[in-house]
Amino acid sequence: MTREPNAVDFWRGFALITIFIDHIPGLFYASFTLANVSISDAADLFVFLAGWSLRLMAEGRGEPRPIRDVMLRLFGRALELYAAQIMITMLAIAILALSATELDNPLLLQWHNAAAVFTDPVPAHIGLAVLTHQLGYFDILPLYVVLMLMAPFFALIDRVAPRMLLPLSLALYVCVLAFRLTLPTWPVAGTWFFNPLAWQAIFVLGFTLAEPRRGAGGFVRRYIGWLRLIGVPIVIAGAVIHIFDLWPDPTRVPHPILFFIADKTFMTPMRLVQFLALIAVFSFAWPYIRRAGEMAYVGGPVSRAIRLLAMLGRNSLYVFCIGSLLSLSAQVVRLYYRGSAASDTAVVLLGILIMAFTAWLAELRQRGRPAPSSARRLPAH
């Protein structure tokens, strides 16, 4: 029995579709996603909700799970994510190789950081295995793997000294920004596009804010009205900065500059604060969305859309993997059809359909199994 739509699944489904569209550069519909009116984007939402889900998993239903079980589960999840990353990377390489062959276009072999795989396979394959070589747009799961390797320790600190977790996470975040700590890539010199040492902050914030009774989560729930009032001008300011290109000149801000600019790699405070304001403002929306779905006649488009997004969110890993491969395939299709409006519409509709089919298939498979573990049962929000 699958769980009913809830806020986490709904917004995660929203993030998955947005990431799918954002990862097709030049696509007409990419002009209408969150990233065009917001400093933060769907990636921030995805990682925040991953942290939120970690709380739900660690808490279990009723009383908290034994910490040993939680840590083992999280290490297992990290392994599962790693396997998924390796699989989709290999399929992406195959898509590029097949496309280059069929379209007779060797440029595709150099697309998205794939060149080293074909021209210098010995170190490149080591890099793929240890996640230091990442294809372009296939760089979110490596972040997620590292976060999930850190997650058991987050859960342990939260259990032993819950008040310490967020301060420790933010202290690491501040050090990372101040000293520009990052992870290198190899064999192609560079740095990780998503710096896990910085992005852990948003993950831990998700984990912390999901706790409804105590700490930052309790505080936010008590003062959510005020936080929304503060959040509205921040969200509007973010949109204005984006639309009118009013970004601060990074060369004219005080040092350490990462504290004063918008940067995705380091998930800088400007981005983080805007994201927190965004979720504070939009946190009011879910009850209305759910009600709208209930008011619509059975099978109506609103209800269907809510159920679709929630289904995608419930099966986020499968959908994310297939979505990543679809984004890459869509780029090849756009290249073949020269980026026409018709091909853009077709790839978006077909992509969402295939993502939905993947989620449906995953749930069909789960229904054939014994009752799912309580870890996968998220409460309704």
Add this chain to the structure above:
Amino acid sequence: MSRACQAGASQTGEAPLPNVAAALAAKRTLRILVMGAAPGRTGRTGRSYTAQIEAMLHSALKVTSIEIINRGVSGELAANAAIRMKTEVALEQPNLVLWQVGTNDALAYVPAAEFAATVKDQIAWLKTHKVDVVLVGLQFAPQMLRDAHYVDIRDTLRRLAAEENVIVVRFFEAMQILNPPGDDTAMPAADEFERSEEGYNCLSQYVARAITLGVFAKGLRAPAQTPGQTPGQTPK
């Protein structure tokens, strides 16, 4: 310059690089920020093309300290690279940006006017912030000669470079020279990689040559010459 690359040598633009020259004159570390589609691509020689550039510049300019900072994100459009570049310039404080640009925009069918506006604004921003720029043009594949948009983006980049008086290394021609006419094959064969490899090898030579000429273009005192080398001559 190697024989294979000589035919494309005249395609390299020559324009002054005052900030690079100033850094060399002051004996400061020459800092080069690499942005764009092919970040530090590794080759069969085990050397990235940026490492080759570094070695050639060491030899040609006699500078003791060159730092090349790779911050390319493969597949990134010019508009996104432009935003990131500003942050990287602030963080790394380079004297020169080496920007490989255009291929991804062409493959993603970004309108040429939009592409031109992005690159033009970015060049202006770099000039304002006293950072020189060398553009590296589009990659070559014989099939792309039939793609009007690809050719349009390539020509737009050339026109912009001429208008803004910045160097553009014409990677397209460099690789085209290495692709004999009528040599199209249905399968990207091993020699495709060799051509690509040789293209990057030529690219390294063109970039090193362009930087060297750009430094001397301002009439600054030339670094000490190696025996048998005349001013402006590029390394073999």
